[in-house]
Amino acid sequence: xxxxxxxxxxxxxxxxxxxxxxxxxxxxxxxxxxxxxxxxxxxxxxxxxxxxxxxxxxxxxxxxxxxxxxxxxxxxxxxxxxxxxxxxxxxxxxxxxxxxxxxxxxxxxxxxxxxxxxxxxxxxxxxxxxxxxxxxxxxxxxxxxxxxxxxxxxxxxxxxxxxxxxxxxxxxxxxxxxxxxxxxxxxxxxxxxxxxxxxxxxxxxxxxxxxxxxxxxxxxxxxxxxxxxxxxxxxxxxxxxxxxxxxxxxxxxxxxxxxxxxxxxxxxxxxxxxxxxxxxxxxxxxxxxxxxxxxxxxxxxxxxxxxxxxxxxxxxxxxxxxxxxxxxxxxxxxxxxxxxxxxxxxxxxxxxxxxxxxxxxxxxxxxxxxxxxxxxxxxxxxxxxxxxxxxxxxxxxxxxxxxxxxxxxxxxxxxxxxxxxxxxxxxxxxxxxxxxxxxxxxxxxxxxxxxxxxxxxxxxxxxxxxxxxxxxxxxxxxxxxxxxx
Ligand code: HEM
Numbered sequence: 001x002x003x004x005x006x007x008x009x010x011x012x013x014x015x016x017x018x019x020x021x022x023x024x025x026x027x028x029x030x031x032x033x034x035x036x037x038x039x040x041x042x043x044x045x046x047x048x049x050x051x052x053x054x055x056x057x058x059x060x061x062x063x064x065x066x067x068x069x070x071x072x073x074x075x076x077x078x079x080x081x082x083x084x085x086x087x088x089x090x091x092x093x094x095x096x097x098x099x100x101x102x103x104x105x106x107x108x109x110x111x112x113x114x115x116x117x118x119x120x121x122x123x124x125x126x127x128x129x130x131x132x133x134x135x136x137x138x139x140x141x142x143x144x145x146x147x148x149x150x151x152x153x154x155x156x157x158x159x160x161x162x163x164x165x166x167x168x169x170x171x172x173x174x175x176x177x178x179x180x181x182x183x184x185x186x187x188x189x190x191x192x193x194x195x196x197x198x199x200x201x202x203x204x205x206x207x208x209x210x211x212x213x214x215x216x217x218x219x220x221x222x223x224x225x226x227x228x229x230x231x232x233x234x235x236x237x238x239x240x241x242x243x244x245x246x247x248x249x250x251x252x253x254x255x256x257x258x259x260x261x262x263x264x265x266x267x268x269x270x271x272x273x274x275x276x277x278x279x280x281x282x283x284x285x286x287x288x289x290x291x292x293x294x295x296x297x298x299x300x301x302x303x304x305x306x307x308x309x310x311x312x313x314x315x316x317x318x319x320x321x322x323x324x325x326x327x328x329x330x331x332x333x334x335x336x337x338x339x340x341x342x343x344x345x346x347x348x349x350x351x352x353x354x355x356x357x358x359x360x361x362x363x364x365x366x367x368x369x370x371x372x373x374x375x376x377x378x379x380x381x382x383x384x385x386x387x388x389x390x391x392x393x394x395x396x397x398x399x400x401x402x403x404x405x406x407x408x409x410x411x412x413x414x415x416x417x418x419x420x421x422x423x424x425x426x427x428x429x430x431x432x433x434x435x436x437x438x439x440x441x442x443x444x445x446x447x448x449x450x451x452x453x454x455x456x457x458x459x460x461x462x463x464x465x466x467x468x469x470x471x472x473x474x475x476x477x478x479x480x481x482x483x484x485x
Contacts, residue, residue, distance in 0.1 A: 053388070059372055065213035069362075069381045070374075075392045075419040078384040081371060082363075082426035088371075090427030091364035093381040096215035097208060101232045106284030107431070108292065108361075117276045118285055123431050125261045126176065139175045140439055141331055143168055144446045150184060151451060151482045158456050158479035161305060166193060166298040172439060173293030173432075177286050178242050179257030192238055195231050196291060202228045204469055239283050239290075259286060289432070295472065296356050297436045301443055303466075303475040304350040307402060308448075309455040310462045314404065315448065318343045322449050328485075332445040334438060340445075341414035345407035347440050351390075351422040353402045354466075358387035358473050360424055386421055395419035402464070451482040 010016040058077035062069050072078045081089040094102075094109050102109045107118045126136075147168040151159075164184060170193060171181040182189035202208050207225040211218040218225060246259045255261045262282045269275035308315045325339045326332050337344055363382040368375070376382070391399040395417060396406050409415040423430035430436070447453075455462060456479050466473040 059374060067381060069383055070376055072382065072384045073388045075389045075395050078389050082384055086426040088365050088367060088369040089363055089382060091366040093362035093364040096212045101229060102284050105280045106288045108288040114276045118281060119431065121265065122285065125258050126431065126435060136176065136435060137334055137438060140172050140442050143171050143181060144442060148446065148450050152484060154482060156481050156483045158481050160477060160479055161302055165301050166294060169298040169439065170294040173290055177258040177289050192235065195235050199228055199231050200469060235287055236283050239286050243282060293432055297439050299356050299474055300351060300354055300440060303354040304444060305480060306462065306475045306478050307350055307464055309453055309480055310459050310464050312459060314346055315453060318346060319448050322445055326449060332442055332449060337441050341412060343445060344414045345404040347444060348407040348420055349402060349404045352406065352420060355387050355390045355422065356473055357471065359471055360384045360386040363428065386424060389419050389421045392419050450485060452485050454481045
């Protein structure tokens with residue numbers, strides 16, 4: 001940190017070059033970042049999976065700055081890695097950004113024993129919290145009634161459904177993790193959601209991208225990236241407040257939600273110095289579930305409704321199925337799904353077409369690994385590109401087209417497809433899959449049972465191509481009318 005021209009002088013006082021003098025970076029490094037960006041973030045709208053695979057093969061390496069990343073492209077490569085070599089490919093690569101915010105805590109960005117224990121605990125708890133008194137299905141059905149009421153209030157005037165869908169979906173995970181739902185107008189609730197949104201937008205800024213490439217330098221620089229860290233701390237403080245209220249009213253014989261179950265486990269293991277059930281892990285895991293349970297599901301719903309506006313004949317067929325199986329006298333429930341193959345196929349197709357998490361989450365290899373003749377050293381980052389699986393032309397005819405027949409057999413029955421990996425696969429497969437699939441079915445069917453949807457724009461003018469934000473894919477903003485049926 002000292003100013004000293006002597007660094008560039010030799011013993012005789014002549015100028016001396018220093019290899020570490022790189023204020024302009026190096027031509028080689030700059031070139032590699034450029035070429036790699038193209039490969040790692042293909043513009044999926046104009047490069048078909050076949051084009052990328054033909055050019056680079058199903059397994060290729062890119063450099064993000066100086067970091068080497070192995071990219072897996074297409075169903076076969078992703079499945080062989082995540083499913084057939086699940087143990088090796090089950091690690092999580094931490095971006096510098098997350099290392100500073102989560103610090104190895106929580107479920108999403110942890111590894112080793114911490115991840116194993118938190119994952120097992122979270123899966124069991126999510127399964128049980130259909131917990132105790134009310135099942136998860138009932139919690140979702142209850143939340144949907146609030147949403148439908150909100151829709152009724154519009155009296156058929158056009159509405160941008162973004163905020164109300166996000167609040168409603170978020171309430172479901174709030175109910176499971178924190179034991180309570182919030183009014184859609186609740187200021188604290190809106191604040192928490194807006195903090196998350198603000199950080200999602202920041203992930204896209206040059207400052208944050210630079211932070212991920214050069215954390216040691218950026219840690220010491222002022223700039224908008226610091227707001228992201230302050231923002232995350234604010235989210236943690238909010239959850240810490242909720243946890244404190246739970247502590248004060250905890251009844252160990254009757255856990256109300258995920259937070260209670262975690263606090264009970266903390267008490268049981270309080271004398272174990274190596275316990276993974278401590279305050280920080282509770283806060284970050286709760287935020288992981290809250291975030292994971294809000295954005296992905298609500299974006300899928302919002303995108304799905306836009307697609308249904310675009311294709312009214314698909315909507316009409318779902319409504320026929322609703323009339324036949326459910327009718328108008330009761331609310332939809334999960335037992336209806338096996339009897340509604342067309343609706344099930346449409347929801348799968350929405351998830352496939354929308355592919356909200358196109359790059360997937362970054363993995364890493366947990367040990368030195370042999371894969372398709374390549375030697376991948378322990379700790380190497382691996383990106384299983386889920387977009388390339390969900391749009392793999394070997395498994396979906398005409399994958400760029402929205403077509404529910406991708407999940408229907410010739411008799412009109414629902415047909416599974418192994419390449420449906422919207423929730424990823426293997427050791428890290430999304431632990432919220434069951435909850436999300438339940439939400440998607442109940443939200444879509446309840447909305448279509450109660451309302452006729454229409455758009456102020458003509459269906460042929462609706463643009464269903466995506467916008468990209470950080471790691472996620474979003475629909476363009478739109479308006480819709482909901483008229484009670
Ligand atoms: C992980 C997709 C809903 C919580 C993931 C991953 C994907 C994904 C692709 C990365 C898996 C990997 O590392 O390979 C989705 C989609 C959803 C959804 C498409 C809805 C449509 C949810 C819900 C929750 C949730 C409702 C909360 C209950 C998580 C968590 C992880 C995760 C905590 C990290 C798991 C781990 O690292 O072990 N999700 N998810 N997700 N998801 Fe979801």
